[in-house]
Amino acid sequence: MTRNGVAVDFTDVTRVYGAVRALDGFTLHIEPGEMVALLGPSGCGKTTALRILAGLDEQTSGTVAVDGHDVTDVPPNKRDMGMVFQAYSLFPHLTVLDNVAFGLKLRGKARRERTDLAADMLDLVGLSEHKQKYASQLSGGQQQRVALARALAIQPRVLLLDEPLSALDAKVRVQLRDEIRRVQLEVGTTTLFVTHDQEEALAVADRVGVVNEGRLEQVAAPADVYAHPATPFVAEFVGLNNKVSAQVVDGRAHLLGMSMPAARGSIGSGSGVALVRPESVTVTADPAGAASVTSVAFLGPISLVHCALADGSPIVAQVGSAHTTGLAPGVQVTVGVEPAELLVVPAAAKP
């Protein structure tokens, strides 16, 4: 079952639709067997990159190589890539088993062999008891699992997942997300996963690439992307961020009466805006505090405490729900930031 994946290389790939540059000098290397998630808002070009790799779209310039070979002129049906689509894509006229065996049939496998292989694949995604059903008899999550089994049955060189979870409801989404990761690790296929959901990307991928306006802003391990965003856009898109005005002096950021190191990519000196994650913000009830609580949103294990700073600007703190006693709207508080590197961007920057 285990297969060594192949490397995938996008080199300076650009795709222009009329006046829109959907991809603009997109360069990405994917290691054999690695799972890379492309994360970005809709229309940022991440799906275009995936479709170009699949051969369903064509780049205007640049090259795409699989296992070191340029695949630009290879039609999609010869690229050997398994793809799971955002929309349900099972063939409605075939049973689940025949859907999974479809690609094997095209590869000239004997009936016996393809039925066995397809059954194995359905085992892998936990749907062996639904073999004889039709797509219309399955739930959305089951359909996407069959689609995954179908994509993997052909033992593709690369697995392409185009927002496979976005049509599903929240609970199924999390389940299937973990399932996809488990299966991917089991078969070891190089995988490109496209999503607009940061939690999804951070949870499953070896590396996350954040895409904005056709460009890769940052590619790094999920923890790095989260902790050390390379650009204001990444900081803004990955996680909710507070913007707190800060002064940078000698490589240190001064804000809320505290001082901490300014991260790489920050402005050199002068005043700017520090991007602070809600979980790094501390709120303490303090009758002498300059800030006040405006509202508290209870989210189960955690709560979001919205405060107004002395100058009236808003800030959100994420606090364990056990620690919110005494934090009611109107209460005076002291707001602080846990010491860590902070990214400070020019005040006018619109991330």
Add this chain to the structure above:
Amino acid sequence: MISSRLRGRIGRGLLLALFAAFFLFPLYAMADFSTRNLIQGGRTLQAWMNLVQNEMLYRAIIVSLLLAVFTVVLMLVLLVPTMIWVRLRAPWGRRLVEFLCLLPLTIPALVIVVGLRNVYLWVVYFFGESALTLTFVYTVLVLPFAYRSLDAALSAIDLKTLAEAARSLGAGWTTTILRVVVPNIWSGILSAAFISIAVVLGEYTIASLSGYQNLQVVIVAIGKTDGPTSVAASLATLVFGFMLLLVLSLVTRGRRPGGASIASTAAQKGRP
């Protein structure tokens, strides 16, 4: 409550009976007339036997049936790949194709015949003088109906995703169309085919004006000398067309667009 339901039922039954009488009475009259022995009185099946015994009529029936088959084949071969292609690769051309396909509806048969005269000089030059060359005109003539059926069927499936899924699994275009798209628009193809057959079997004007002998032309010709036989032929055509449409409605009802069997449809209904 119950009485109003009952009243509704009675009303419906009454309406149905009224419609049935309206439509079936002429058919009954035709059946009665075509089995009457006009000279000696009593009943005879001679008119119906003439359908195969009368050389001219028999040949016309064969010609019309062949025309129907050829028209359907040519229409499907032309239209199905074109419509799929336009939807997938040239969406800007969809309105144009629709307009072109609906155009024959707006042009009177007489104008078509006059316009086709020049074209048919070439058609006859290449294919010889045969009533079967009407296939080409009839293919144009059935385009509006066939287009509508196929368009509805194609709209009911996610063509782009299905085609891309098939392609990514290794299917070339021919395989994609034949093994993935066609089975999923099967009901549309059937209805396009049946409606085309009905149109071709009932066509008179163009055949008559261009001097070819199809079934309708011969029925009219025979009607001038032998009433019962021409009525028998008309009734046979009507019943045949009616049966085709009945089969069509049964097939498309029993068969889901997905092509799943009736059993699976029932199973699905059982699901919440």
